[in-house]
Amino acid sequence: MATPRARLAIALIVVITWAAITILVPEWQAQGKTxxxxLVTxxxxxxxxxxxxxxVVxxxxxxxxxxxxxxxxPRGWWKLMWLPAxxxxxxxxLGITTGKFTAAVVVMMLTNMAMVGFSEELAFRGVLWGAARRALPFWAGFVLVSAAFGLVHVLNALLTGELATAGVQALNAFMSGSAFLALRIRTRSLLPVMAVHGLWDFTVFLVGSGAALDPAAPAAAWQEQLTYGLMLTGPLFLYGLWLVRSEASRAGWRDDGIMDPAHPAGEP
Incomplete structure (x- = not known):
């Protein structure tokens, strides 16, 4: 059996390989910048x-x-999902009332975002967190996983050619990813976070579909994207930090053990 540090090294290699597959295949599909x-529609x-x-393999x-x-x-875990919900x-x-889309576009986006939620959560809050939490102290592992999730979004610049926009996406991913990791720790499961992640991406793209499908609407500058992104992910980030603020609130984080009865999952 590999030592905790060896497992972390293997997990990093696996996630790097995962990132290469995730980026290189769509780059080949697009045959240029897009x-x-x-990509998702x-x-x-x-x-x-x-x-x-x-x-998975x-x-x-x-x-x-x-x-x-x-x-x-344990019982009551769903109460922790109130802010993402x-x-x-x-x-x-907002997306339903203002977006400009067709039923086919919605189905395609929903399908792709479900796959993104599954894939990204399994990579970072599954494979990488599963290794980091055994090899590192809590906050070191928490920051490593959240920062890695953010940094991988910089690779979007390879597809879009927009480095500043990719940087904004990376920052927003770091902040939302911290909240996702906190929810994964507190619910002792990856499944609710996969669902929230997929629906989060879907609704964000849904809201943006109106401007994207309107040729007369200019793309938002990265400064505007940063402002709106922080307005969305900032509260989530703070909520995530609050969820794991103490040893008592995150009890069992190394092995998904059952919490102390004095701190059930449904109570912050």
Whole structure:
């Protein structure tokens, strides 16, 4: 059995390989620069699907059975999801009332975002967190996983050619990813976070579809994207930090153990 540090090194290699598959396949599909909107609305995200399949095989071969692919708990865990649920309700309503899209586009986006939620969560809050939490102190592992999730979004510049925009996406991903990791820790499961992540990306793209499908609407400058992005992800980031603020609130984080009865999952 690999030592915790050896497992972390292997996990990093697996995630780097996953990132290469995720980026290189759509770059080959696009045959040049494209936008993320076009990638998720035009065709199935084969790079995401291939990368997810790679993760499943790698985890199975490595014998990693502690990635959080199990029912959430303990009782009342769903109460912790109130803030993401509120965001999803507001963004979903806004997207439905203001977005310009077809039923086919919505189905394609929903399918692709579901795959993204599964793939990215399995990579970072599954494979990487599963290794980091055994090899590092809590905050070191927490920052490593969240920062890696943010940094990988810089690679979007290879597809879009827009480095500043990719940098904004990386910052927003770091902040939302911190909240996702906190929820994964508190619910003892990856499954609710996969669902929230996929729906989060879907509603964000849904809201942006109106401007994207209107040729007369100019693309927002990266400064504007930064402002709106921080308004969205800032509260989530703070909520995530609050969820894991103490040893008592994050009890069992190394092995998804059951919390102290004095601190059930449904109570912050």
């Amino acid at each position: 936008t993320l909107q076009e 035009r065709d199935l995200a084969w790079g995401v699907a291939g990368a997810a399949a790679f993760l 790698a985890a199975w071969l490595a014998g990693w059975r502690d990635l959080g692919l199990k029912a959430p708990g 509120l965001y999803l309700a507001v963004l979903g309503g």
